[in-house]
Structure formats: structure tokens, C-alpha cells
Amino acid sequence: MDLGTLKESCSQYNNPSKVKLTYGTAGFRAEASLLPSTVYRCGLLMALRALKTGGVTGLVVTASHNPVEDNGVKLVDPTGYMLDQAWEAWANKLAAADDEDGTCAVVQELFQVEDIPYGSSTVMLAHDTRPSADALVKAAAAGVAAMGSLPIACGQLTTPQLHWMVRQCNAGLKHKEKAYYEALATGYARLVSGHPAPSEGLIVDCANGVGAAKLQVLADRLAPGLSAELRNTGAEGLNDCCGADFLQKERRLPAGFQDVPEGARCASLDGDADRLVYFQRRGAADEVHLFDGDRIAVLAALLVMDLLRSLITAEQPPPTVGIVQTAYANGASTAYIEEKLKCEVRVTPTGVKHLHAAAEEFDVGIYFEANGHGTVLFSAALVQRLHELGDDSGPAKALLALVDMVNQAVGDALSGVLLVEAALRRKKWGLPEWAALYTDLPSRQLKVKVADxxxxxxxxxxxxxxxxxxxxxxxxxxxxxxxxxxxxxxxxGTEDVVRVYAEAATQSAADDLARLVARHVHSIAAGVGLSP
Incomplete structure (x- = not known):
């Protein structure tokens, strides 16, 4: 490493505003104009992480479900998972450096403390559809190059696509975008083979984000096996009154869905396509019946357990199955899982990194946050066992199709759509049967702006x-x-607000409880502005 060259490069990406950003659930996020120095330093960090691990790492420029004027960066380890939590402190330390001297000092410290070998590494870069993406990807690439490493521009991708590609690349498998579509499409086709398609198609709110074009490619490959009408696919209006986060919080129809008939099967992605919820119109107004991450987890568990029941033999212990939730999971879903499915529930702090780690402790770990971010993980031991059973077992073949179809690296709205559609199709269900599994307790979420x-x-x-x-x-x-x-x-994890969740026997009681708790937060935790 040439320290003089590094210092010169760092000087081009100092932080003139002196804004101190902190690492959130999956990376950094802020108004786009504040981000060049932080994204540049994330490029440095991921080049160093690649040197440390000896694998390819990844970086996605996206702010997920945030407004279009924001942007951010998500960091991908060689496993395809999020950045190792032990390295989040290094990310914060680099982001907080005052100038090029401070940045170079942190880089030198990283080399020493982490015992990183000198050399060259590779970092895969991608971005969503935000207009600020090009400049920020350029900053990330400059950071990677400043370490003498190679930035690979993968272009416009969903966040889960890059996670998948990094994982596949480090496993020595096909990892181009085309291979992603092939894996998901062939897995889905195998899983639903012999099961008739529903008579009515799916209508998808794509949040005017990167998922629109990518889901269209997937739907085209699967036609007529997957009939999907995509809406909110434009270049403008990203997450504006649409998208999974909007549906989950507002519980009303997204923009462009006012003509959808009551009962139609609808789904919604978020801006970078790592969240998914289903919904249907309820009544003549804009109200919706929401099928959130809790319900997707239950449906996934039903599919997995149906297949495992046919697979279990007396010679071997049954595979362990667990569902991982956060405190945001509706109490009715938890009760159904424990009392009806007789399945273990593990509760973790909010954040996919916590749920993912807990899910890995099971042979089949199912995790979906209520906001629709989640996936189904299969242990290497179970996958090997399924391969050994091979063509002699229909359930084993179906489970292997599920392994291929569901993104094993991170929550993925596109593979999530296929998961839900396959599960409903195999059970010959529509949304009414899915809704009848349990009745959600009414809930309300609020947020209180605070000074710190x-x-x-x-x-x-x-x-x-x-x-x-x-x-x-x-x-x-x-x-x-x-x-x-x-x-x-x-x-x-991303802004100076405190989030409030409340549920109760009636909607009015849940609303009242949420408002009362929010007022307590405002009073005790130095709320900013008027009390709720």
C-alpha cells in the first residue's frame, strides 16, 4: 500500500459538512449529498475486508424504502450475508474520520489490528434506481481502487441479487445475474410441477424501484406459470405512497391501485426489493387486508413442514425447524406457530443480522420481520441429506427445489413472491384460506422524534x-x-426517532395505547417538537 497515493485519494473525499453518520441495521443511510465521503470509505473498508477474508465482498448503493432524495450503502461479506458485526465498529470509525490523515490512520490501524495481508482484492458494486447512485458508486469504486483492489461494476441490481451473486461467486458457482434468474425460475417450476396455476394472476406494486425490471425478467421466464401484472414501475415516484414499507405502516392502497377489485391477489415490494408483503383491497375505500412478514413466515412453515412430514423416517432424527421473530411480530401469529404448528419460536432484537444468525441454528430456519424482510435457510447437513435421497424421494426433490428458489443469502422480495405463490398453489389456496389461519390483534406503530x-x-x-x-x-x-x-x-437504527409499537384487543385501544406510550417517550426521552 502506497500511503502517499492513499492519502491523495482520501483527500478527494473528505467530509466538509463534518456530519457523523453511524452504522445502522445494514449500513449507512442519509440525505444523498451527505454521503460521498462515507461511501468512499466503505469502499476502502470492503477492499480491506476482502483482503482479510480472502474472498470477494460486495457493496450496494441504496436507501431501500427511504424517499428518493436519500441514499445509503449496504455492505456484503463473502458469505453473501451482511457485514460481520465485529467490523461495524471499523465502519463507524472510518466514517467518523475528520480528514485524509484521520482516514489513513484508521486504515493503518485496521491492517495492524486485524492482521490483514497486503495485496489486491475484489469488490462487487451495485446500485438501485436513485438519481444520486452514479456519483456514489463512483465514490465507492474510488475507495476500492485506492487500496489497490479491483471494483467490479455490476450495474443496477436489487440488493438481494448482489448478496446472492457474492455468495455464489465465493462458492465457485455461476454467479452472474442470468444465473440468478435461472436458479429461481427452475426451482419454482420444479416446486409447482403438477399443481395447477390459479385462475387469476398476481398484481404487484413495484414501488417505482429497481425490483420492477428484475421481476419482469423473472415473470417472463416463468410465463404462463406465473401470471403477474406489474404496477408502479416508473422512473419517478420511488417509494412515494407505494411500496412494502408504505403498505405495512399505512395499511391502505398504494398509488395506482384504486381500480383493483376487492379480493384481488396483490403484492408489494420495497425500493430495493428486499421486503415483500401481500395485500387485498377491503371494501370500497382504500383499506387493505395486509399479509405481512408474520403471515409469510407461517405460510412458509406450513409448506416446509408438509414436505418434511413426508420425508421423516424412523432411522434418522427429524430435522429441526424454527421460526425467528422480533417483538414486532403480531401476538396472534406467535400463538398460532406455538399452539397450532407446534414449532419453536425464537425472538431476537430487530434487524435482519440478528434474525439470520438465530435461523442458522436450525436445520430449517424461517425468519421474516413483520415488515416483510426475510427468507428460509437450510443447513448444509440437511441439504446433503436431501441430495443423498435424490430421485427416490418426491419430498426431497421438492425441498431441494425450494433451496434453489429461496435466496439463502438474505431476504429477497423476488424469491419471496415465488415462495408465496408456490405455497398457495401447492395447497390450492387463495388469500381467504391464508387469512383464515388466524386473526391479527389490532396494532399501531408510531415514531417520536428525539434529540438523541x-x-x-x-x-x-x-x-x-x-x-x-x-x-x-x-x-x-x-x-x-x-x-x-x-x-x-x-x-x-437509522434516524433520531424512537419507534413505538402497540397492540390490543381493538383498534381504538391499540391506537390509544400507542399514543399514550408515545407521549411518555416524548416526555422522558427529550422529544423534539409537539408531543403526540
């Missing part, structure tokens, strides 16, 4: 407040007064 989100700390998978003192007692009192009440608060 770090003053709120939590424990017990974010269900209990540790600080500030007295807040948890106020929440407990509010919950005790609400019928079938449950509530918790947690600091956002």
Missing part, C-alpha cells in the same frame, strides 16, 4: 427499556390498562 436516540436503551430482545429511568414503568402501566395490551419502544 441513543438515550433509549433496551434489553430482552428490545421488549424492555433499560434507560431512561422510569420510562418502562410508565409503559407497563399503560399496557396494564389496555385490553390484551402489549407495547414496546426501541431507538431507530
Amino acid at each position: 436516540r441513543s438515550v433509549v436503551t433496551t434489553s430482552h430482545a428490545e421488549t424492555r427499556v433499560e434507560s431512561p429511568s422510569g420510562l418502562q414503568q410508565l409503559i407497563d402501566s399503560a399496557v396494564a390498562a389496555a385490553p390484551s395490551g402489549r407495547a414496546f419502544v426501541r431507538p431507530s
